[in-house]
Structure formats: structure tokens, C-alpha cells
Amino acid sequence: MDTRVIGRRIAYWRERRRLTQVEFGRLMNGKSKRWVQALEAGDRQADPRLSVLEDAARVLRVDLLALLADGPAVECVDAVELERIRATLQHHDVITGTDDSDPADPLPVGVLHARVRYGWTSFQASHFASLGRLVPELLIDANRAAARHQGADRLAAYRSLSMTLQLTEAASIKFGAGSLATIAGHRAVTAAERSGDPVIMASACRHLADAMTNDGQPRAAADFALSAAGRLESDLKARGAEGLSTLGMLYLKAAMARAVAAERDDRLAAHDARAVPELLDQAAEHAGELGSDGGNALFTAFGETNVKLYRVAAHVQLSQGADAVAVALDITDDARAALPRERRAHHLADLARAYTQAGQREKAVDTLLDAEAEAKEEVHCRPRTRGLVEDLRLLGVGSAEERLRALAARCGLPG
Structure with a gap:
């Protein structure tokens, strides 16, 4: 040693x-x-x-x-850090939105905004381990600022509080903590409403819809996202790139929720499946209104390319692997490279699942290795992607066995 x-x-x-x-x-x-x-x-x-x-x-x-273990430590949010986030969400002042007993002055809203931006930038760069330390502090600081500031500063603090709770929800989904994500998502919506900002409201609603889908409530999630879109559409269209991006994301989350619901064996499944392409087309229409890929407005990465990524994900969810691969092949390298690192790696993990469904398991392994090269955290840390590695080991991958075995070892999976 x-x-x-x-x-x-x-x-x-x-x-x-x-x-x-x-x-x-x-x-x-x-x-x-x-x-x-x-x-x-x-x-x-x-x-x-x-x-x-x-x-x-x-x-x-x-x-x-x-x-x-050999090599550098894998930068994942672990169970201890998720529990710390959960414990912070259970603080009396954080639950009630009231002031705490700390005599320190609240952070100036500009400083708070910068810290929230840093957190989201870390997430989109797949620097997940830093979130385990940052998020609990941000939750306390943002809640204190919202409780103590007055006037315009209080509204700005509520915007930051909502975005912090949305970050909490996004990280929780990434690491398979569905109930924690739903709790954070509900509180994000409440804080957004208090901010009075329709863009923040739409952003919080799209994140809550995502949390509800991952927590086993896909039909309710789709209905919620579409209700938010209908309620906020006129205000969002007046807010430029941020408004159109958050509006488009509501339709993308509704589409994914319907795709998840369509996998259920009940009388509504066919209706849900038919709704998916219609919702994706609606999102594409808003992407077209942007006239570009959106510039990652409010950390959405929304635009024509991201709509295509969601088409891939929806096909995968519906077990239409060959269709997913066909859509993915239509995405140019330059368009994909313009997306945030986390989004690129997430897409490659979806594409690997599509290749698996299409029976191209060696290609699936190579695509997972591409995802690892983009952001090893997306492969090593995310339960869904680790599960795909396990599935491929059981299915067999032909000449890619040695590469898959090495990847499984880097993921910390038992031999």
C-alpha cells in the first residue's frame, strides 16, 4: 500500500x-x-x-x-451528504421560512445570487461533490436572506432561495433520492411564488414536474407542467430568452412524464404515448422562436439541440432504441459540444441505453466510455447509469467485455 x-x-x-x-x-x-x-x-x-x-x-x-482503492477519489455526492441536505431541509426555520437565531447579517442579495450561480455552474460541469458541501449552507443563507431583507431585496432573496431549492432537487434526482427531490421541489415552487417572478415560477414548476415523475407520479407531473405553461405563457413570452427557455422546458418535462406514464400497463398508456411527440413538437416550436440554442438561459440549456436530446430520451423511455439512435445521429458534434458538460454526458448515457435496446451492446459500451470521458461522475455516481453497466454485464457485450469489466471496476461495482 x-x-x-x-x-x-x-x-x-x-x-x-x-x-x-x-x-x-x-x-x-x-x-x-x-x-x-x-x-x-x-x-x-x-x-x-x-x-x-x-x-x-x-x-x-x-x-x-x-x-x-487506486486512482483519484470519485467526486460523487454520497449518502452522508444527502442526509445532511435532508437534515437542513428539516430545520424549523427552513421549513417555515422564518428567521433563525443566528446574529450574523444576511448575505447581500448580490453575493447570494453569485453563490447560487456557482452552485448551478458546478452542477452543469458535473462537479457534484462540491454540492454536498455547498447546498446545505446555501439553503440556510438563502432562507435567512428571504426572512430578513425587505422590499426588492426580499424578492431577490426569494428568487435565490427558489433556485437553491431547485438545485437541491436536481442533485437529489441525479443520485436517486426521489422523495428528497419532491420535498425540495414543492418548497422551490412556494419560494418562486413569493418572488413574484414568472421566470422563476416556471423554472420551479419544471423542476417539480421532474421530481414528481421520478417519484412515481408521472401523470400528475405532466398535468402540473402543462397547467404552469398555460398559466404563465404570456408573461414568459414577454421575458425573452429566459422566458421562452423555461416555457419550452415545461413542455419537455411534460413529454418525459407522459413517456414514463406510457410504460404503465393500464388503459391510459396508449394516450400517454401519443401525447409525447405532440409535446416535444410544442417545445421545438418555442426553441424555434428563440432563433438559436438559447445560450443556457437560467441553466436550462434549452434550444433546438436540447429538444433533440429529449427526443432521444423519450424514445429510450418508450423502449424505441433504434428510433432514439436515429435522432441522435442527426445531432452534429458542434451542436452537442455547445451544451453544458453534464448535459452532454447525460445524453451519452441515454444513447448507450438506446444502443442496448437496439441490440448494439458493444456500441453501448463505447458510448458509456465516451460519457465517462465527458464526465466520469455521470457514469460512476448516477444510479441509473451504473444500473446500465450492470445490465450490460449480464447481457454480454462480445468483444467489449474487457472494456466493460474495466469500466465496472472504475464504477466500484463488485466483480
């Missing part, structure tokens, strides 16, 4: 758990700060005792393999 690598991993996880060296030492059976410094520097001994590493894994609440 390379003790320096192990030491760096211990330091990395200690910092992610927000422990000082002194605090970590106390939890390690009363060790000194100097002892911790030596451990993290790899100077404790040539071959550290397994019992020490087991204690460190217990204190840091990680699997022992996270300290022993």
Missing part, C-alpha cells in the same frame, strides 16, 4: 466531512493533531495497520475500499 496515497485520501474525506485535524484525532480514539498530520502525510509507518484504516473509515463514514 502507498501510505502517501492513503493519507491523501483520509485528508480528502476528512475535509469533505468538515472535520478539523483536531476533531478527527479525537474521534480516532483521542489521537493528537500531530498524529493526524503524520497519518495524512503517509509518515505513520511503512505499512499502516488495517485496524487504523478501519477506524478511519468508520469515523469518516466511508467504505474501507474508498481509502484503499
